Amino acid sequence: MKFDVIIIGGGWAGRSVADRLALAGMKVCIVSEGLSLAVAGNNAPYSHLAALQQRGVTVLRGDRAIKGIITGSKATGVITRNLGKDTVLKADVFVLATGKFFSRGLLSDMNHIWEPVFGADVSYDADRTKWADSEFFAHQPFMDFGVLTDEAGHVLAGGNSVVNLYAAGEILSAGSKEFDIDSFIEEYEHRIG
Amino acid sequence: MQKEYDVIIIGGGITGAATLRDCALRGLSSLLIERGDICDGASGRNHGLLHSGARYAVTDREGAEECIRENRILRRIASNCVEPTEGLFISLPEDGLDYQANFIQKCREAGIDAQAIDPAEALRMEPAINPRIIGAVKVPDAAVDPFRLVDANILDARRHGADILKFTAVTGLVKENGRVIGVRTSKGDVFRAREVVLAAGIWTAGLAREAGVNISMMPSKGSLIIFGHRVAGHVINRCRKPANADILVPGDVVSVLGTTSDKVPIETCDDMHATPQEVELLLREGEQLVPSLAHTRIIRAYAGVRPLVVADPAGDGRNVSRGIVLLDHETRDGVPGLITITGGKLTTARLMAEMATDLVCEKIGSKARCETAARHLPGSEGRKPRFIDPFNIRAAIGRHGEEVARMDFDNGGEIVCECEHVTRAEIAYAVKEFGVRNVSDLRRHTRIGMGTCQGSFCIKKVAEVLAGELGVDPEGLVHDYLQERWKGITPVLWGDTLREAEYMQKVNRNEI
Numbered sequence: 001m002k003f004d005v006i007i008i009g010g011g012w013a014g015r016s017v018a019d020r021l022a023l024a025g026m027k028v029c030i031v032s033e034g035l036s037l038a039v040a041g042n043n044a045p046y047s048h049l050a051a052l053q054q055r056g057v058t059v060l061r062g063d064r065a066i067k068g069i070i071t072g073s074k075a076t077g078v079i080t081r082n083l084g085k086d087t088v089l090k091a092d093v094f095v096l097a098t099g100k101f102f103s104r105g106l107l108s109d110m111n112h113i114w115e116p117v118f119g120a121d122v123s124y125d126a127d128r129t130k131w132a133d134s135e136f137f138a139h140q141p142f143m144d145f146g147v148l149t150d151e152a153g154h155v156l157a158g159g160n161s162v163v164n165l166y167a168a169g170e171i172l173s174a175g176s177k178e179f180d181i182d183s184f185i186e187e188y189e190h191r192i193g
Numbered sequence: 194m195q196k197e198y199d200v201i202i203i204g205g206g207i208t209g210a211a212t213l214r215d216c217a218l219r220g221l222s223s224l225l226i227e228r229g230d231i232c233d234g235a236s237g238r239n240h241g242l243l244h245s246g247a248r249y250a251v252t253d254r255e256g257a258e259e260c261i262r263e264n265r266i267l268r269r270i271a272s273n274c275v276e277p278t279e280g281l282f283i284s285l286p287e288d289g290l291d292y293q294a295n296f297i298q299k300c301r302e303a304g305i306d307a308q309a310i311d312p313a314e315a316l317r318m319e320p321a322i323n324p325r326i327i328g329a330v331k332v333p334d335a336a337v338d339p340f341r342l343v344d345a346n347i348l349d350a351r352r353h354g355a356d357i358l359k360f361t362a363v364t365g366l367v368k369e370n371g372r373v374i375g376v377r378t379s380k381g382d383v384f385r386a387r388e389v390v391l392a393a394g395i396w397t398a399g400l401a402r403e404a405g406v407n408i409s410m411m412p413s414k415g416s417l418i419i420f421g422h423r424v425a426g427h428v429i430n431r432c433r434k435p436a437n438a439d440i441l442v443p444g445d446v447v448s449v450l451g452t453t454s455d456k457v458p459i460e461t462c463d464d465m466h467a468t469p470q471e472v473e474l475l476l477r478e479g480e481q482l483v484p485s486l487a488h489t490r491i492i493r494a495y496a497g498v499r500p501l502v503v504a505d506p507a508g509d510g511r512n513v514s515r516g517i518v519l520l521d522h523e524t525r526d527g528v529p530g531l532i533t534i535t536g537g538k539l540t541t542a543r544l545m546a547e548m549a550t551d552l553v554c555e556k557i558g559s560k561a562r563c564e565t566a567a568r569h570l571p572g573s574e575g576r577k578p579r580f581i582d583p584f585n586i587r588a589a590i591g592r593h594g595e596e597v598a599r600m601d602f603d604n605g606g607e608i609v610c611e612c613e614h615v616t617r618a619e620i621a622y623a624v625k626e627f628g629v630r631n632v633s634d635l636r637r638h639t640r641i642g643m644g645t646c647q648g649s650f651c652i653k654k655v656a657e658v659l660a661g662e663l664g665v666d667p668e669g670l671v672h673d674y675l676q677e678r679w680k681g682i683t684p685v686l687w688g689d690t691l692r693e694a695e696y697m698q699k700v701n702r703n704e705i
Contacts, residue, residue, distance in 0.1 A: 102693070
């Protein structure tokens, strides 16, 4: 299976990207585990996914990206839990929108924080005692942690830009660059004339 | 003219509460004064372990004998507060079996039933314990809910005529001709008594100084971690010389691992919290008992202070007793009217109370005998409550036993806290019986917010209900509670705990 764009994560960030790209005519796939903060107490996210599906988006419901493949400076495929390791979903562009800790976009142990799908670079304080502020309602440092991008919004892995991998929403670290949907669509429309 | 009490007890932990009960049962007119809520000091910040005495059998024969006697008494009179989990002392290869042989011998000498069992049998009973064990000993340890135990003592005392004054600090002891004749409170009142008993844990030394009495105390901080599940059914101990993090207690629906033991400055005792370094130490050691603790979800970490008394103030602090300390300040310091009861353990608090009350009676010329070992505590009367036992009140029966008869489930049967199944009726009961002011107080008397979600889901609902009972602003209740919970969450903020912390943050900042 080959798509223009695969979006990993069905929360508000991933769905917004899918929505815009599908409207622009791209062949889009979204992997949605259905465990999003936005899901609590209402079914709006599910209606949204149904609408996306009617618009031609391939929605992998209740599925989870377990491994992203990077070859050289490009992301080349994604393997999901439900489709299994023999099915590699391919695309020209990938957007990581898996959120922070609650949605397991970021995992952590006592001393490390990592991004589990592509192994993207994550910014966090090496000193665990600085992850939280002791005042509950103060700004919490851990909410600034997330994946790093270059100036153009390419996600970094091993210190290098992955030129077709972007990030959207809460998985981004504070100061990193959100996937620029407008310019991406503009570029796409220019390319297909 | 103020009423004169026979006895005023300062401190609303287990020692003060048990002493109040003993005094009340002996017919003394009694008042307990507590600066905060009941059970808000060390009594609410420990393992919740009902010692069999085995832990002390080798090092402190007297302490071990006290423990096993009180263990048997509490199983009977406080059956609703005690869960007879029994305990295992396991030996790892590095501990050797020499200690175990001596341990069993010493336990038996102290009257503690200690049975060596085959390591394979121990692993069958408790599959979670370290498979490297080379020996195991079964002893009559148990889990005790300290909040329930203190509450039950308070209720019994009050139902026998005792007065309780909470959220009131004692600012000074009133003396007349060298004799302590009463206390002055933060609210400007003076209460007179024939005897004043200090039972304020580590805060006792400061109060005694008010009366010109020097008690040299050494605050010993103990940090503990709560895990989100019971990983073992027995209390799991290490069969070696007592050390850090070598006890894991199954309490209610969680497991409690502890403790550390560090001397701390007395001025830090009002704001105790576990540090990240202590958490690392606890986990490293705890994994030797039960390896799966390495990836068991942690709910929070907390710390309490043992009120140890330095027997020889001129010494270097090594000569410290962990036993019961009863001080008659009339004979010791020439200050009549003042008694101190401190040291000891949660397990031996009833005995401490008996000793203190015996001395009070001797001073005021009462011949009344102690009855606390024979009479059941409220909630543990041993008569099964007559309920059809619907699902929503099963948890309340477990917590309060016969006390559920005082809860109006017909008009408040709906569940407010889902994790612990606390109903509106139980909240109303706690407000009435214990005079709670905020959600943290309510937690101590009902377990509200102590469950798996730590109040993330229910805090707003709880605050609304409680605010309705108290006639206060719910927002303030939410704020105070979250800040208090956050203190115990930040030292263990990684893995699943970090996941949930993000959720807790977002729900309560209205970001979802």
